[in-house]
Amino acid sequence: MANSAWSEKILQLLRRMNNFYQPGSxxxxxxxxxxxxxxxxxxxxxxxxxxxxxxxxxxxxxxxxxxxxxxxxxxxxxxxxxxxxxxxxxxxxxxxxxxxxxxxxxxxxxxxxxxxxxxxxxxxxxxxGVKRYGVHVNGYTISDSGEVSMWLARRSPTKQTYPGLLDNVAAGGLAAGVGIKQTLIKECEEEACIPAAIAEKAHPVTTVSYTYKDEDGVFPECQFVFDVELPLDFRPRVGDGEVQDFYLLPIDQVKELLATDDFKPNSAMVVLDFLIRHSFIEPDTEPCYQDFVAGLHQTLE
Known part of the structure; x- marks a missing residue:
């Protein structure tokens, strides 16, 4: 996909996920x-x-x-x-x-x-329109030659929301009284069979915030984002049935997929943030760099 077409698709995603702020909303x-x-x-x-x-x-x-x-x-x-x-x-x-x-x-x-x-x-x-919080985990690998790949999950076709779409390797909502790291370790184990000894090495890197409206109401959401480098010989496995498969993809292919309808929208935002933080998207070569960063961090006053 040409750069300008890819960038426009990403802008459309960010506008959709922040449509509560749009004029005329x-x-x-x-x-x-x-x-x-x-x-x-x-x-x-x-x-x-x-x-x-x-x-x-x-x-x-x-x-x-x-x-x-x-x-x-x-x-x-x-x-x-x-x-x-x-x-x-x-x-x-x-x-x-x-x-x-x-x-x-x-x-x-x-x-x-x-x-x-x-x-x-x-x-x-x-x-x-109550603010909801969740945890999303970017699981990635670095090859001996330094190439970065990312593990993506494909959601089960029976999931209530966004069935069959691509997702982060593990993610979940924060239930009342449950801590952030505790949720991360639980979701990694349940969804991807990532053992606690590996999940505990995940480190918090940012939050991604947005507010959208649809026929079900208003969704102000904030995701606590973690990165975890997974061992090259480790493969996530389907756990609780919320995921149907896992794929290890080169980062360039992951980037292309963000501009398709095959990705769960908020998970695409989390991956976009990863690409920016790890310099796979840079301000000298991406004209929409500032718009991307702003669109990932919108909060209601």
Whole structure:
């Protein structure tokens, strides 16, 4: 693919994954989601109208915000009250995202470093635009002659999201109460049979942040990114069935694949960041270098 066509494809990916910021997006019509006066998310207008049916849990939208009722004044009370509402909505079957209920609890807080104010079912977080956090691992090798290759996973065709697409060697969401490195080691073992002794050598390198909207709501996400150099004689193996296969590809081929529809979008962003950090994309030869860097690190104010 010619350089300019490749660059334009990457820009399209970054615009799509940051479309909540784009002029004309429905951000202007969303309500802030507040808990105890702290902003923790964005509620689409159609969701805000549904929440008015539960006045014992949600105060009516006011001053551009939807908030929890004042009597819900603890982590447990908030979590249980909101979960009861979500379970009721799930039974009605009118919200598509709740059909993917996972029984996974995600922490809700203004910033990652803040104490959680409540937990929420993972499948429902987009209804409230609650920030989700995850861990992505770039697994790569360096040959004796210095050539870099990367291990990629192909997601199972039965995955709820992005079935059959290319992915990082291991990745997973951060569940409530579980640490970042702990999640990394767990996902490496479960998805790719990477033993803890190797996974523990992964080192944190950056975060990749973006916010997009689709028919299921608002997705502000932040991925903690790790790099791990895998031994040349090591081969990841399919573990828990979330992956159907692994491929070791030369870095030039990985770069070309980023501009196709064969890659899970946020994982493509994580690999793009790897290419920039390891100087496979350089500012002297890539006219869109600044746009790429900015698009990988967009956060909501």
């Amino acid at each position: 429905f951000r202007a019509s969303c309500f802030r989601f507040e808990i105890d006066h702290a902003p923790v998310g964005w509620v689409p207008p159609q969701v805000a109208s549904l929440l008015t049916r539960y006045p014992e849990v949600f105060s009516p939208p006011r001053d551009g915000a939807v908030s929890l009722c004042g009597g819900l004044d603890s982590y447990e009370r908030r979590s249980e009250a909101v979960d009861a509402v979500l379970q009721a909505m799930r039974q009605e079957g009118s919200l598509g995202c709740l059909k993917g209920w996972r029984d996974e609890r995600y922490s809700v807080m203004p910033k990652f470093s803040d104490p959680p104010l409540m937990w929420m079912e993972r499948a429902a977080t987009s209804l409230f």
